[in-house]
Amino acid sequence: MLDVFKIRAVLDEASKWDMDYRGFGTQVHLHLLHPPLPPKELEAWEEQAGVTLPEDYRTYLTCLGNGGAGPAYGLAPFNPPDAEYLCRPCIYSKDQEEAYQEMRRKNIHFQNTDEWELYLEYFPDSPGRTALNWREAHDEWLKQLEECSSRDFIDPMLYNGQMYLANGGCTMDLYLIFNGSHRGFVHYCDPDQAYDLPPTFADYCKEELKQNFAAYYMEYVNETEDFLRNMRTEKRRRAEWERAQVRDFLAAVKESNWQGAKRVLEAMGDSHELSRKTRSLFHQYEKPMMEAFPEDKGVWKFFDGAFGSWNSYGYPNEPISFRKDGGRWRNPRQSFQAFVQTFYD
Numbered sequence: 001m002l003d004v005f006k007i008r009a010v011l012d013e014a015s016k017w018d019m020d021y022r023g024f025g026t027q028v029h030l031h032l033l034h035p036p037l038p039p040k041e042l043e044a045w046e047e048q049a050g051v052t053l054p055e056d057y058r059t060y061l062t063c064l065g066n067g068g069a070g071p072a073y074g075l076a077p078f079n080p081p082d083a084e085y086l087c088r089p090c091i092y093s094k095d096q097e098e099a100y101q102e103m104r105r106k107n108i109h110f111q112n113t114d115e116w117e118l119y120l121e122y123f124p125d126s127p128g129r130t131a132l133n134w135r136e137a138h139d140e141w142l143k144q145l146e147e148c149s150s151r152d153f154i155d156p157m158l159y160n161g162q163m164y165l166a167n168g169g170c171t172m173d174l175y176l177i178f179n180g181s182h183r184g185f186v187h188y189c190d191p192d193q194a195y196d197l198p199p200t201f202a203d204y205c206k207e208e209l210k211q212n213f214a215a216y217y218m219e220y221v222n223e224t225e226d227f228l229r230n231m232r233t234e235k236r237r238r239a240e241w242e243r244a245q246v247r248d249f250l251a252a253v254k255e256s257n258w259q260g261a262k263r264v265l266e267a268m269g270d271s272h273e274l275s276r277k278t279r280s281l282f283h284q285y286e287k288p289m290m291e292a293f294p295e296d297k298g299v300w301k302f303f304d305g306a307f308g309s310w311n312s313y314g315y316p317n318e319p320i321s322f323r324k325d326g327g328r329w330r331n332p333r334q335s336f337q338a339f340v341q342t343f344y345d
Helices: 004-017 039-049 055-064 083-087 094-111 115-122 134-158 191-196 201-207 213-229 233-254 258-267 276-283 286-292 297-306 336-341
Strands: 162-167 173-177 185-189
Touching (some): 004 213, 039 055, 094 201, 134 191, 233 276, 258 297
Antiparallel strands (some): 173 185
């Protein structure tokens, strides 16, 4: 079960004090949640789609946020999936052993069979290769084979009775199961590695299907809480100092006091040693600062040092990227405005 009070408290602290975003993917969601979804909006979708959201996931969407902070790159905003797929039986269930093994067998078969042999197998009445202009026909053959592969193992593996939640890195995507014996559980699926699926569903459960949504999410929260609890006093003091300097800088920028903003940069010393969070904030103001002081070597040195190849923590120095539109997005990037607010108490 999700501990909503604890989650809010931990994420509020982490969004302020995790200055280097050391955890994998945290530089995307920044420990921030997007605004929650109105319950009535979800209820209307459920009624129309004929499905019911797993309760813990519903709690996340309506009481915490519509995407944002979570394991790895965080959770994507709720993007209503095709109800037809959600209503189909999920093969990751104790009563779908035969369907699971059939999906696995067909996938291995596709992976290890020549395209032409597959085409003759699936379309035995098709004309021979020599009877057609092969190059003109080839694209159409592949399209039909892709439709067959989607029907036979891609859809069962990734879509039937489940929904995309998040990306865990590269092609590893997280899915939430909607029906069957493991409704409410989450697991990572990688279509590129589907031929390595365990031979039985029982084996799959042992290896991949271990957590429901709440356990998965609370694992990230508990790890974040441990990080905050073990944060050294000198590290927190350094963070407090950087946060105060950033607020002074932003106050000067708001008043178009560029001389005052420059004095803040000078007071911060070696920009190479600043946290990734602070450097990313200043990166957004590099252009106006350089325009205000085009001949000032100190300003040039500050920004050049902030984004060199490596910093003292051994992490790449590239600045954080922020969301620039209000549309749906796969990874829950935050807006710059939400990021700036984390420098204030």
